[in-house]
Amino acid sequence: MSVPEVLAHLRALEAETGRQPGSVRLVAVTKGQPPEAIRERVLAYGEHALGEGRAQELRDKAALMTGPEIEWPRIEWHFIGTLQRNKIKYLKPVTLVHGIEEVWQAEAIAQAAQGWGRAPDLLLQLHNGEEQKHGVRPEQLRDVYHQVMHTGLKVRGLMVMAPDDADEGATLRLFEDTARRAHDLGLPELSMGMSSDYPLAVRAGATLVRVGRRLFL
Numbered sequence: 001m002s003v004p005e006v007l008a009h010l011r012a013l014e015a016e017t018g019r020q021p022g023s024v025r026l027v028a029v030t031k032g033q034p035p036e037a038i039r040e041r042v043l044a045y046g047e048h049a050l051g052e053g054r055a056q057e058l059r060d061k062a063a064l065m066t067g068p069e070i071e072w073p074r075i076e077w078h079f080i081g082t083l084q085r086n087k088i089k090y091l092k093p094v095t096l097v098h099g100i101e102e103v104w105q106a107e108a109i110a111q112a113a114q115g116w117g118r119a120p121d122l123l124l125q126l127h128n129g130e131e132q133k134h135g136v137r138p139e140q141l142r143d144v145y146h147q148v149m150h151t152g153l154k155v156r157g158l159m160v161m162a163p164d165d166a167d168e169g170a171t172l173r174l175f176e177d178t179a180r181r182a183h184d185l186g187l188p189e190l191s192m193g194m195s196s197d198y199p200l201a202v203r204a205g206a207t208l209v210r211v212g213r214r215l216f217l
């Protein structure tokens, strides 16, 4: 599907589920895609929020995609991967980090951000119930949230990924549970839904859907 088709689908899903028009934003997941493909498939349609999962790849692309030979739009870089301590230094271009799962990650970003002169906002990743997967356990969420807030960075919401083997019912329940927890904490942003399950995420209240493969088929 092209970006315009996915956007039209999002608008239709919003209407179907009683969401405000435009309340769901597309984050185009561009990991593994070269700058030219990103320009043709995403930026050409005026969509500028790009999700990258590897810190060095993000840094390299951000450096390439700023001109001067080609005029690039102002890109909004989102980091959606797993944060490793020694790679945080590459995240200077990022405006939103989707997957904070431990307090030290926020502390390290806050420290690096002092040198950057600007700081990204954060989303806390909620554990999805699958063994050995990432995320903050639900029972620790409030505590981690308060500790992350103390870094001075802004926590804007929650992020979650459905387990690979979850059926539609389980996925919808996970998304609805995540929405409830964000609401209880007074957090406005919900990053959930990928190529395979974003319609369920919109139904449950997602404000950011992270769609990759579907845009580049």
Ligand SMILES: *Cc1c(COP(=O)(O)O)cnc(C)c1O
Binding pocket: 029, 031, 053, 080, 081, 161, 193, 194, 195, 196, 210, 211, 212, 213, 214
């Ligand atoms: C790769 C990735 C996506 C996009 O997945 P697709 O199936 O390509 O749409 C979304 N979120 C995260 C965290 C990812 O790593």
